Amino acid sequence: MLAKDLFRNKDDVKTLRKAIESLDVKDINIMEVCGTHTMAIAEAGIKQMLPKGINLISGPGCPVCVTPSERIDDICNLAMNKDIIITTYGDMIRVPGTRKDISLEKSRMMGADIKAVYSSMDALDIAIDNPDREVVFLGIGFETTAPAAASALMEAYKRKVDNFSIFSLHKVIEPAIRSLLESKEVKIDGFLLPGHVAVILGQKGFMFLQYEYAIPGVISGFEPVDILNSLFLIAKEIAEGRGEVKNEYTRLVSFEGNSAARDAVYEVFKPRDDIWRGLGMIKNSGLKIREKYSRFDAEVKFKIKLTDEIKNTPCKCGDVVKGLIDPSNCPLFGKECVPDSPVGPCMVSSEGSCAAAYKYRNMI
Amino acid sequence: MMCLAVPLKIVSINEKNAVAEMDGIKRNIRIDFIKNAEVGDYVIVHAGFAIEKLTRKMAQENLEAVREVVNACKGFVQKQG
Ligand code: SF4
Numbered sequence: 001m002l003a004k005d006l007f008r009n010k011d012d013v014k015t016l017r018k019a020i021e022s023l024d025v026k027d028i029n030i031m032e033v034c035g036t037h038t039m040a041i042a043e044a045g046i047k048q049m050l051p052k053g054i055n056l057i058s059g060p061g062c063p064v065c066v067t068p069s070e071r072i073d074d075i076c077n078l079a080m081n082k083d084i085i086i087t088t089y090g091d092m093i094r095v096p097g098t099r100k101d102i103s104l105e106k107s108r109m110m111g112a113d114i115k116a117v118y119s120s121m122d123a124l125d126i127a128i129d130n131p132d133r134e135v136v137f138l139g140i141g142f143e144t145t146a147p148a149a150a151s152a153l154m155e156a157y158k159r160k161v162d163n164f165s166i167f168s169l170h171k172v173i174e175p176a177i178r179s180l181l182e183s184k185e186v187k188i189d190g191f192l193l194p195g196h197v198a199v200i201l202g203q204k205g206f207m208f209l210q211y212e213y214a215i216p217g218v219i220s221g222f223e224p225v226d227i228l229n230s231l232f233l234i235a236k237e238i239a240e241g242r243g244e245v246k247n248e249y250t251r252l253v254s255f256e257g258n259s260a261a262r263d264a265v266y267e268v269f270k271p272r273d274d275i276w277r278g279l280g281m282i283k284n285s286g287l288k289i290r291e292k293y294s295r296f297d298a299e300v301k302f303k304i305k306l307t308d309e310i311k312n313t314p315c316k317c318g319d320v321v322k323g324l325i326d327p328s329n330c331p332l333f334g335k336e337c338v339p340d341s342p343v344g345p346c347m348v349s350s351e352g353s354c355a356a357a358y359k360y361r362n363m364i
Numbered sequence: 365m366m367c368l369a370v371p372l373k374i375v376s377i378n379e380k381n382a383v384a385e386m387d388g389i390k391r392n393i394r395i396d397f398i399k400n401a402e403v404g405d406y407v408i409v410h411a412g413f414a415i416e417k418l419t420r421k422m423a424q425e426n427l428e429a430v431r432e433v434v435n436a437c438k439g440f441v442q443k444q445g
Contacts, residue, residue, distance in 0.1 A: 006427050012434050019437035089411070119412020121394060141411065148411040151396050199408065199416045221426075229430050232437065251426035252408060252416050261397040261415060 007223030013049075016228035021051045023232075023239045029055045029187050030234055031180075031323050033173060034194030035062035035351020036222055042356035044224040046231075054235060057186070057323035060176045061194060063141045064091050064349040065321050066276045067169055070307040072097035072104075072345075075138060075167065078302060079104060079112040085130060087123035088138040090116040095345045098311050120152035120166075127156070127164035136298045140169040143200045146287055147261035150268035153289070153296050167298035168289055171274060173197055174208065175285035179276075181213055186323045190216040190234040192227070195249040202257025203247045214243030221249040268293055275308065277345075278318030315344030320353050327357040334358060371418055374405050384409065 032038060038058050041047060047056050060066045072095055079086045086104065093104045093116060108114045113133075117123050120137055127135035139149035149166055156164040173194065180186060193206050198219040209217045216237035220230035230248045237244060247253050265287070274286025289297040298304065315337070316330040327333050327346065337343035339355060346352035372384035372391065382395045384407065394413045395401045407414035 006423060007430070012430065015434050015437050119394075121392075121412055144410045144415060147397060147415070148394075148413045151394060151413065196408070196410060196415065225430055229433055232433065248430075249426070250429060251422040252418060258397055258415060260399070261413075264396065 007221060007225040009225060012225045013228060016225065016232050017049050020054065020228065020232050020235055023235050025235050025239050026053050027055075028053065028189040028235065028238055029057050029323070030190045030192055030231060031057050031059040031186075031188050032192040032194075033059040033061040033177060034192075034197065035065070035349065036196070037061065037192060037194065037220070037227070038353050038356050039351055040222045040224075040227060042360040044227070045360070046224065046227055049228070050231070054231070056192075056231075057188075057326075058320065058353040059180065059191075059323050060173075060276060060279060060321040062321070062346065062349050062351040062353070063145070063169075063171065064095055065317055065345045065352050066171065066176070066278070067095075067140065067345065068275050068277045068310060069096065069098045069313060069315075069345075070310065071169060071275075073102055074304060074307055076102050076104060076107045076112075078136065078167070078298070078304060079107040079114060080110070081134075081302070082111075084134045084136055084302075085113045085115060085126060086136050086138065087115050087117045087126055089118075089140065091349050091351075092138055092140065094342060094348045096342060096348075098313060100343060120148045121155070124152045124156055124161060124164055127161050128159075131163060133163065134301075135164050136302075137164070137166045138169065139166045142171060142173050142194075143197045143205075143262075143265070146170045146172075146265045146269065147200065147258075150264040153268050153293055154264065156296055157293060162295065165296045165298040165301050166289065167304070168269065168287055170269065170287035171276070171285055172271070172287065174205070175282045176276060176279060177209070179279055179282045179285075180322065181215070188215070188323070189238050191218075192230055192234065193217045193219040193245070195219055195221050195226075195253060198247070198249065198253045198257065200258050200261050203245065203253060203255045205257060206245050210243060210245040216243050217245045219245075219247045219249050219253050221251070275310065276321075278321045278324075280310070281308075313344070315346075317344040317346040317352075317354070320346050327354040328361075330354070334361070370409055371406050372409050372414075374401060374403050374407060374414075377401060377403060382414070384414075
């Protein structure tokens with residue numbers, strides 16, 4: 001049954017392509033803010049299907065890519081503590097810090113104990129199995145991943161797993177979208193909105209775009225028909241001068257979203273100002289562990305001082321995550337920077353724009 | 365990788381833990397955020413947690429909504445063309 005095939009029908013793709021071509025729009029930018037969309041768009045060759053004048057640009061949708069390199073340095077410093085086992089989603093291991101020779105992978109070669117996990121619950125299990133070691137889970141991701149970290153933390157609290165803690169790098173997407181719109185650095189005419197973040201937030205979580213900015217946005221699924229359908233709806237709104245938020249991904253996204261998941265996040269985390277690569281400091285855009293759970297907060301437990309000073313590196317990920325440049329405009333793209341020897345996070349993460357552009361480069 | 369959300373079918377449930385499978389590959393998942401999860405349900409799993417149920421009915425309705433747009437497009441394209 002699975003929805004996949006239902007939304008890949010070639011005739012539907014063709015009709016939608018033609019419909020998009022027939023719209024009266026000139027030189028519009030539609031931004032996607034989800035790494036899975038970035039990949040799906042590259043894989044299906046959607047950019048190449050669109051008429052000239054409709055540009056798809058990637059936004060800050062890949063959590064690893066928007067984490068500043070200074071934070072990677074902080075993590076690698078922590079990893080060198082012999083008492084600690086670092087547990088992390090695999091994506092983080094090869095991400096370089098402020099220098100190419102700083103990464104969890106390099107720390108591992110120098111003796112750090114780093115384990116890739118599939119879920120925050122696996123990290124908790126590692127803590128339970130290693131009572132004489134400290135186990136730190138790197139909590140990273142947007143609204144879809146934060147509930148998983150929150151649950152593991154509540155479970156650790158309940159079961160008194162005192163050797164478990166989380167280093168929260170979690171971020172929320174709304175303040176980043178607002179910051180992009182307010183800076184006006186990039187012209188954005190509409191948003192392809194992230195389907196799985198919307199599963200949690202609900203359509204209501206994106207209505208601010210309509211009410212406060214009157215900019216079109218469509219919550220979209222990830223199959224080619226979903227994406228083209230959403231792009232058609234966005235471009236049509238632009239052509240008609242409307243600015244509404246719609247939901248294309250109705251098989252999973254409700255207006256209200258998943259309140260149980262949101263409650264878990266609220267119980268454990270509170271908003272804090274946070275730094276984004278490329279976007280800088282954004283008010284209330286990060287998630288910090290509440291005092292009630294502070295003994296499971298790695299920042300408190302290990303007295304981590306977060307580096308706030310941003311260094312300049314040759315990597316242009318900061319411009320890539322703002323939609324300011326296409327990966328191919330980075331002078332290092334495909335030369336010094338390739339997936340096997342990445343200079344920046346956008347080339348490492350399976351959702352990064354540079355990785356997507358590199359993987360499907362021959363299609364262009 | 366942590367962002368990949370995949371649909372899996374629940375094969376057994378033990379409180380908030382469940383085993384779910386796709387193409388014969390089984391995985392332990394958590395169902396903390398799903399109301400009334402049952403064996404046989406399809407769920408979308410993200411970082412080891414089910415975040416929503418996916419039902420055949422909802423998928424069909426979604427497809428119908430898309431088809432409506434597609435059909436409207438056909439008329440639209442003809443008119444323009
Ligand atoms: S190609 Fe490499 S160096 Fe350039 S922006 Fe992308 S990740 Fe950074």
